[in-house]
Amino acid sequence: MVSLISSAHDINNSRQFFLHHRLESSNSVGELKQIHAFIIKKGSPQFQIRLLHDKIKSLVESSSCNENLTYACSLTKHLQNTHLFNSIIQCLSASNSKTNSREAISLYREMLIQGLLPNTYTLPYVLKACAKSRSLTVGQQIHAHSLKTALLSNVYVFNTLMRLYAVCGTIEAVHKLFHFQPGSRRDLVSWTTLIQAYVKIGYPKVAILSFFDMCQASLRPDGMTLVIVLSACSKLADLNLAIKIHRYILDNNLNTDVFVDNALVGMYLKCGRTHFACKVFDEMPIKNVVSWNSMITGLVRQGKFKEALDKFRRMQAIGLKPDDVTFVGVLNSCANLGLLELGKWVHAYMDKNDIRADGFIGNALVDMYAKCGSIDQAFRVFQGMKCRDVYSYTAMIVGLAIHGEAQKALEVFSEMSRVGIEPSEVTFVGVLSACSHAGLVEEGCKHFDDMSKVYNLKPQTAHYSCMVDLFGRAGLISEAVELVKYMPLVPDAFAWGALLGACKIHGKVELAEIAVKKLVKIEPEREGAYILMSNVYSSAYRWKEAMKLRKIMKERKLKKTPGCSSVEVDGEVHEFRKGDKSHPKSIEIYKLLEEITNHSKNIFTSAPFEG
DNA sequence: GTAGGGTTAG
Numbered sequence A: 001m002v003s004l005i006s007s008a009h010d011i012n013n014s015r016q017f018f019l020h021h022r023l024e025s026s027n028s029v030g031e032l033k034q035i036h037a038f039i040i041k042k043g044s045p046q047f048q049i050r051l052l053h054d055k056i057k058s059l060v061e062s063s064s065c066n067e068n069l070t071y072a073c074s075l076t077k078h079l080q081n082t083h084l085f086n087s088i089i090q091c092l093s094a095s096n097s098k099t100n101s102r103e104a105i106s107l108y109r110e111m112l113i114q115g116l117l118p119n120t121y122t123l124p125y126v127l128k129a130c131a132k133s134r135s136l137t138v139g140q141q142i143h144a145h146s147l148k149t150a151l152l153s154n155v156y157v158f159n160t161l162m163r164l165y166a167v168c169g170t171i172e173a174v175h176k177l178f179h180f181q182p183g184s185r186r187d188l189v190s191w192t193t194l195i196q197a198y199v200k201i202g203y204p205k206v207a208i209l210s211f212f213d214m215c216q217a218s219l220r221p222d223g224m225t226l227v228i229v230l231s232a233c234s235k236l237a238d239l240n241l242a243i244k245i246h247r248y249i250l251d252n253n254l255n256t257d258v259f260v261d262n263a264l265v266g267m268y269l270k271c272g273r274t275h276f277a278c279k280v281f282d283e284m285p286i287k288n289v290v291s292w293n294s295m296i297t298g299l300v301r302q303g304k305f306k307e308a309l310d311k312f313r314r315m316q317a318i319g320l321k322p323d324d325v326t327f328v329g330v331l332n333s334c335a336n337l338g339l340l341e342l343g344k345w346v347h348a349y350m351d352k353n354d355i356r357a358d359g360f361i362g363n364a365l366v367d368m369y370a371k372c373g374s375i376d377q378a379f380r381v382f383q384g385m386k387c388r389d390v391y392s393y394t395a396m397i398v399g400l401a402i403h404g405e406a407q408k409a410l411e412v413f414s415e416m417s418r419v420g421i422e423p424s425e426v427t428f429v430g431v432l433s434a435c436s437h438a439g440l441v442e443e444g445c446k447h448f449d450d451m452s453k454v455y456n457l458k459p460q461t462a463h464y465s466c467m468v469d470l471f472g473r474a475g476l477i478s479e480a481v482e483l484v485k486y487m488p489l490v491p492d493a494f495a496w497g498a499l500l501g502a503c504k505i506h507g508k509v510e511l512a513e514i515a516v517k518k519l520v521k522i523e524p525e526r527e528g529a530y531i532l533m534s535n536v537y538s539s540a541y542r543w544k545e546a547m548k549l550r551k552i553m554k555e556r557k558l559k560k561t562p563g564c565s566s567v568e569v570d571g572e573v574h575e576f577r578k579g580d581k582s583h584p585k586s587i588e589i590y591k592l593l594e595e596i597t598n599h600s601k602n603i604f605t606s607a608p609f610e611g
Numbered sequence B: 001g002t003a004g005g006g007t008t009a010g
Helices: A002-007 A015-023 A031-044 A044-063 A066-079 A082-094 A098-112 A122-132 A137-148 A154-167 A172-182 A188-201 A203-218 A223-236 A240-250 A260-268 A272-285 A287-302 A305-316 A324-337 A339-353 A360-372 A376-382 A390-402 A406-418 A425-438 A441-453 A461-473 A476-488 A495-505 A509-522 A528-539 A543-553 A588-606
Strands: A562-568 A572-577
Touching: A066 A098, A082 A098, A082 A122, A098 A122, A098 A324, A122 A137, A122 A154, A137 A154, A137 A203, A154 A172, A154 A188, A172 A572, A188 A223, A203 A223, A223 A240, A223 A260, A240 A260, A240 A441, A260 A272, A260 A287, A272 A287, A272 A476, A287 A305, A287 A324, A287 A441, A305 A324, A324 A339, A324 A360, A339 A360, A360 A376, A360 A390, A376 A390, A390 A406, A425 A461, A441 A461, A441 A476, A461 A476, A476 A495, A495 A509, A495 A528, A509 A528, A528 A543
Parallel strands: none
Antiparallel strands: A562 A572
């Protein structure tokens, strides 16, 4: 067949154009085969490959149809050409399917079996497939081929091999490979891959040091490098470093990329500098959905939920379509502000736009309904989820525990174990607080023990506090005291608060006095401990001490957390604090409030059965 | 014909 092809004359230009057009519009493999047969008769192998490349690409992309893929692969048997193998391996490794990546690796094997040698294009393609399918062992074999064939001296081969080791988490291999390669053979991509490997593995400091080394080696970073460097700064949350890198970017005119600006916004928010982030954000010449998401999620992380929702509203006002990341931020804000209506609106939007309540967004929806008091709706969403992970189960368990539905929370926990999802530390906070509220001492103790024995999780202060609460509520005061005394971590305000709460229920005045002293030491500014203690005195009819404590509170001018309420009108949140007159309609609001008060007074002071 | 990029949870 090869001799037949090589002896044929090439097709003229107009015919080439015609064939190209026919190939593009052909939808069936049958038709493709006919056209291909014609090309085999009339064209050179190079022409066939060039012409077939795009078609192969679309065949691979629609490889849900096996016939297409089989046909594309069968071409390699007839043509036995490195370029064609490269084309198909490239197409297969470009797709996100693991099956296609594995198919790419098999084709590489087939190529070697046919006696063809890989070139500088083959190895980057097949290494990309190895990285996508996390095929480290095959990658190591290809590493050996690259040494044997001297292809490792090619910078593309070298970089993709480094990337393979990086995504497989073998940082030592990345480090070794990079430092054994002569400096002249390393380019910006090599450095970027190295820096990214350090960030991914959790060494942001080493990543930054490598970036400085790169600058020392007189390489100028581009947008891609900077995005990774900025993400390392974010992880370190080091403001001084952040400012230094930002200045470097400005001085060198490197912020010409929306990706870099987004990373800057995210970095400043991670460092807790909202106004810096806003400044970068406001001055961005181009903003995309990720820019808005960075802003929204950054504000949510800082607990600035109202501001996050303001940003969401502005994003809507300019007509930018939100995506699932946006909604996770919005749902999170709703959960923390108790905005059920807005949360419901997001859910309706999701239904309307075929966004499935799964993954991140499904979990955020469960959490929102649970925190906004709609525990039944949270449960319905949870049950409707196709795949539930540790986050879904935890959100559900914690939600049920908050609502006092201990039994149901424990049932969900058993289901979680049954389906083989490993719980996390947070799951146990939910489980233990459920036990505590339901007075299930034995069960609580068992779960607490299981944490370390079965699940290899180290109990944290929050778990000890739950146990103190569990013992305290059940009246097992000495067990609660023992735990506070001998716990391996320093008891926090929750632990002492739980003990104080138990003292109030069970009238333990002396012990309460010890607990309150500790509590005041930890939180001297807050009035909660004093109020609780004064209640302990009152419950024991020790009025004098109770009065004395209230006097001390007055003298120390303790900060009272102002009562705060919020209402949601047409999706906008209005917050009110005691004595707060910052609302734009404050005058009208207070006027109406006075009218309502007077009206109520009139009702209550007027004689019964009158009007 | 080739390699490296950002935002998401309990």
